Amino acid sequence: MADVQQWQPTALCPGCDIVLISVCSLRSDHLGAYGDDRKLTPTIDKIAKESVRFKRAYAGGNFTLGSLSTMLTGNYGSTTGVLNWGRGLPQQFRTLPEVLGLYGYRTGGFSVDAATGFRPDYGLDNGFQRMAIIDPPRDTPDGRHRSEPMGSGGATATPLAEWMETVPPDRPLFAMLHTRSAHFPFVVSTEGMNEDTTGVRKALWEEGAGARDSNRAMPGKAGGQMRPGLVASGELAIQNTVRRAGQKGVTVWNQTYAESVQRMDKDIEVALNAIKKRGRKTVLVLIGDHGETLDDNNELLHGAGFFESVARVPLLISVPGVNPTVTDALVSQVDLLPTLASIVGVTPPTGIDGTSLVPLLNRSASEVRSTALLEGDPSWTGEGELPGAVISPPWTLLRQTFPCTPGEHHERPPPPPGAPLGEPLMYTCLFNLEQDPKQAKNLAKTHPDVVTRLSRRWEAFRSARKGRTVPRDLRLDPAMIEMLQRTGYDFRSEPQ
Numbered sequence: 001m002a003d004v005q006q007w008q009p010t011a012l013c014p015g016c017d018i019v020l021i022s023v024c025s026l027r028s029d030h031l032g033a034y035g036d037d038r039k040l041t042p043t044i045d046k047i048a049k050e051s052v053r054f055k056r057a058y059a060g061g062n063f064t065l066g067s068l069s070t071m072l073t074g075n076y077g078s079t080t081g082v083l084n085w086g087r088g089l090p091q092q093f094r095t096l097p098e099v100l101g102l103y104g105y106r107t108g109g110f111s112v113d114a115a116t117g118f119r120p121d122y123g124l125d126n127g128f129q130r131m132a133i134i135d136p137p138r139d140t141p142d143g144r145h146r147s148e149p150m151g152s153g154g155a156t157a158t159p160l161a162e163w164m165e166t167v168p169p170d171r172p173l174f175a176m177l178h179t180r181s182a183h184f185p186f187v188v189s190t191e192g193m194n195e196d197t198t199g200v201r202k203a204l205w206e207e208g209a210g211a212r213d214s215n216r217a218m219p220g221k222a223g224g225q226m227r228p229g230l231v232a233s234g235e236l237a238i239q240n241t242v243r244r245a246g247q248k249g250v251t252v253w254n255q256t257y258a259e260s261v262q263r264m265d266k267d268i269e270v271a272l273n274a275i276k277k278r279g280r281k282t283v284l285v286l287i288g289d290h291g292e293t294l295d296d297n298n299e300l301l302h303g304a305g306f307f308e309s310v311a312r313v314p315l316l317i318s319v320p321g322v323n324p325t326v327t328d329a330l331v332s333q334v335d336l337l338p339t340l341a342s343i344v345g346v347t348p349p350t351g352i353d354g355t356s357l358v359p360l361l362n363r364s365a366s367e368v369r370s371t372a373l374l375e376g377d378p379s380w381t382g383e384g385e386l387p388g389a390v391i392s393p394p395w396t397l398l399r400q401t402f403p404c405t406p407g408e409h410h411e412r413p414p415p416p417p418g419a420p421l422g423e424p425l426m427y428t429c430l431f432n433l434e435q436d437p438k439q440a441k442n443l444a445k446t447h448p449d450v451v452t453r454l455s456r457r458w459e460a461f462r463s464a465r466k467g468r469t470v471p472r473d474l475r476l477d478p479a480m481i482e483m484l485q486r487t488g489y490d491f492r493s494e495p496q
């Protein structure tokens with residue numbers, strides 16, 4: 001391999017395989033490894049036993065495209081320009097697979113055909129020598145109503161496992177799986193539907209009916225449901241069903257989410273078996289792209305708010321030779337690229353926003369950053385204030401279109417039907433996570449000094465990144481745009 005660069009031999013795991021598993025909508029409080037006692041995720045819990053477990057890892061955005069862009073580039077949305085569903089990742093940003101490819105890695109990315117963002121339309125295929133976007137399998141919420149049998153689960157990960165077998169053992173590989181098995185609308189069968197008096201299970205099953213005809217599969221909804229005008233009430237019909245059913249409805253909603261998490265664990269099992277079968281030293285990362293709301297803070301779904309349920313994600317990093325431990329250091333998805341590059345002895349791109357977590361892995365430091373950001377939201381128009389969050393323990397500052405606390409409402413009434421919508425109103429929320437982990441008390445009015453300090457930090461970062469990127473023209477075809485619109489995005493970009 002004279003044509004490729006050689007990795008640093010002094011690295012933690014030079015030239016090791018890397019498998020990165022990103023789980024859509026995964027909350028850490030549903031994992032045994034994070035203290036849940038329902039045993040929903042035996043495979044993930046097994047991985048956790050051999051991993052460094054991060055208790056304070058934050059997403060880079062509240063929607064899939066934003067989060068995956070931060071993971072793959074080591075840069076926040078203000079740097080790459082990926083701040084809503086209308087922007088793709090510009091070619092100028094080196095991605096993790098691209099960097100690894102320079103060192104002789106074989107690189108493959110795997111997901112299902114849905115509004116994931118992890119697909120060539122958005123430029124997230126940059127650097128992947130192979131990207132396979134499969135028809136949503138029957139065991140996923142995107143493959144509901146398909147006629148074929150459900151199988152034993154884990155079908156999303158099968159192409160990844162098959163590809164890993166084709167990579168010669170003398171070549172390192174980077175494989176990325178993005179699974180949507182735990183994504184809304186959670187249910188994949190009619191089981192228990194008739195016994196559910198709240199109607200929530202039935203509504204979830206029927207969500208998206210008619211949205212896509214092919215083989216009667218129905219795509220799962222995406223995020224960004226609160227954008228005025230997307231739906232008349234500001235909520236999806238399914239959310240109204242849950243609200244009408246009261247606490248019972250929320251309970252069913254939460255049960256179906258837990259079931260989907262349990263099914264998703266099968267995907268991880270398939271990936272883990274593939275790693276074992278290959279038998280090469282492997283760095284394994286499991287991360288949530290963002291969380292999910294289960295009526296915490298009065299919100300259902302993700303893509304509007306930046307509460308902890310969505311912003312904080314599970315993160316496990318397993319490195320051969322590195323002792324398992326738990327850390328509460330603040331880390332961000334932007335740190336993944338420099339961390340993985342450093343672990344395998346590869347030089348990351350210069351000037352990125354992320355920082356290597358290796359000092360936490362080898363315990364030479366107890367913290368690596370004081371602030372983490374989440375930037376953009378799926379239906380942000382690009383005008384007016386940028387939605388997002390500044391996380392700086394014990395504080396978290398949220399700027400979002402969703403009310404900070406139940407009952408809080410702006411005074412501006414919604415426009416009459418047919419009238420121009422105008423820019424969405426922004427709420428500014430400040431919470432002290434140490435004193436108020438559930439984020440029930442908005443301190444923005446009583447602590448304006450903290451709001452100003454954190455806002456300035458964010459603005460300084462944004463102005464330093466200004467002009468770094470030229471927004472990328474999307475390569476979306478009209479069918480993709482239609483799918484996005486039908487799956488919950490207020491999507492305004494025109495096809496090229």
Ligand SMILES: [Zn+2]
Pocket residue numbers: 023024025063064065289290
């Ligand atoms: Zn996602």
